[in-house]
Amino acid sequence: MQTPTLRDVAEAAGVHAATASRALNPGTRGLVNAETAKRVIKVAESLGYRPNPIARGLKTAKSGTIGLVIPDLTNPLFPPIVRGIEEVLEPAGYGGLIVNTDNDPGRERTLIESLRSRQVEGLIVATALVEHPLLEQLARERVQMVMVNRRPGGIDVPSITPDDAAGIALAVEHLASLGHRRIAHLAGPTSTSTGVTRARAFRSAVHDLSLDVDPALVVECSQWTEDAGAEALRGLLDAGQRPTAVVAGNDLIALGCYDVFAERGISCPDDVSVVGFNDMPFLDKLRPPLTTVAIPHQQIGAEAARLLLDAIAEPDRPARSVLLPLSLVVRGSTAPPR
């Protein structure tokens, strides 16, 4: 016999399929004679019965899957988040369907569409660049979702974000305590909320600590990449700026700085200190090891999944949002200015 069906179990236990269903389902088990329930369960086990979630899903309009929308799994930022998510989803009986958008709004639309047609029960969205119309539409159609790493403007969607502002403040304070006063910021693209938040936090930290406030010291990178970071730093230096330290929008941008240092014979941390953001893997293997702001990625993922499961269970509960604290990992790329 092929993988046994509920009816097989019912027959073997001498009950009706409906009764077997009730017995097997913890939620409805109470409706059934304890004896019968026990018997059915035993039979099911001995037959190696496994419920077919597809059939169940068809009936209950629940698929037991949720969609994970991320830009690019290959970006080391995301695997730990995904693991954190799975860690919570799995014991809850849910599975995660991952899509990579490459931050392409068109792909994003299509992929979310395809996830919805697969009847996912909710979405965890970790892309920085969801277009607003799409977001609003999803909210309107009451698609359960939670945003990771970004807070949705205006829309009532739960989100789980690292406390970027606090992280940047940590970085700036660290540099200031080392004696730096002229600190540059290579900001992420202002098209991303993260880029905006971090840049704003940078400006206010510099201001609060009474360091040199010079608009020319904040440069926007066109992307969150090594190349864009290198380009931005080159622009800064070519414009004659000589910061003694730079706070990079993220680790990749910081890596771009390393490239420029190599090109131009600048020594880090002797000539310039650098702080990254994210604490990607293997940063401790760099030369010099990169000082950076660490984000509890796995925890973020886990928290996001919990938020989503809650939202699915109680669709009408108002959106909670969580801000996770960050920490600074001091390594070799920061030192007092000379």
Add this chain to the structure above:
Amino acid sequence: MQTPTLRDVAEAAGVHAATASRALNPGTRGLVNAETAKRVIKVAESLGYRPNPIARGLKTAKSGTIGLVIPDLTNPLFPPIVRGIEEVLEPAGYGGLIVNTDNDPGRERTLIESLRSRQVEGLIVATALVEHPLLEQLARERVQMVMVNRRPGGIDVPSITPDDAAGIALAVEHLASLGHRRIAHLAGPTSTSTGVTRARAFRSAVHDLSLDVDPALVVECSQWTEDAGAEALRGLLDAGQRPTAVVAGNDLIALGCYDVFAERGISCPDDVSVVGFNDMPFLDKLRPPLTTVAIPHQQIGAEAARLLLDAIAEPDRPARSVLLPLSLVVRGSTAPPR
């Protein structure tokens, strides 16, 4: 109206649901009047109809999902493979369900079980450590699968593996051409087929090139990790061995060597050259940048997905297996011995 159903479309187009189904389905579209088909399609579009794969799946016993069994998504080896897989799956209308086994046989069993109950149509298995009984059982039950990065002994399962032996030969030849004669190998665990294959390839390459053949120069690491690599190298050095170069079982193990070099004031590549295996991200940022054997991960994933889709389409075709060529990426961790 909630998301429209096939019946809604059929009604709006003035045809029967079955006809609508035929019209919408490329495979059966030929059975329907071209005009009608066109009309139905138009109506479907205007209604924003999206087929419900769950319902379809219930009927056709196909879920449109396949299971990806990997040890740990957090290991940088896997994200590119997963992306390669998705790249092929997505246009084919399939989705991938990922599980992380942490190389725990128990978890592996349970997770594969849960994938099967989710009615996946096939499995892509990238764990090094599938227990044989499980594998055999799956094969017996005619679960379609393909193995990635390992060849199943004895069982007729398609596999897609990097040509490890050729890669190791590349590494050894490179070192030999630099003038090294006393080369060590920090092998991966012999409980993994990869570990065994690479160690064997190392021995035969050393032999073929008439280099120093000394069994003491091959050490097994207890795991594929940085720590295990460091430990193995310490053991080797403590035993008085002084190789001028080491071929590490993988990049992580090579990283462990870096740690030991730092501990003991050994200079790389001046005192010892090191070659890694895998070409993880950011290896070019290390000090020194690691010379390593590059594996076309994404391509492996894509190929694996193709193999699986083929197998699903033609279950009776004999298992094909693919061996992908590797290349050596020469960076700064290798130099002539001094």
Add this chain to the structure above:
DNA sequence: GTGAAAGCGCTAACAC
């Protein structure tokens, strides 16, 4: 407490 019957949305025989 349990069975009967209906139906989730779709597709596949089988008629016509």
Add this chain to the structure above:
DNA sequence: GTGTTAGCGCTTTCAC
């Protein structure tokens, strides 16, 4: 060519 009918495996009224 198209409609009819049945049913995938399960859950859920509604009777009894």
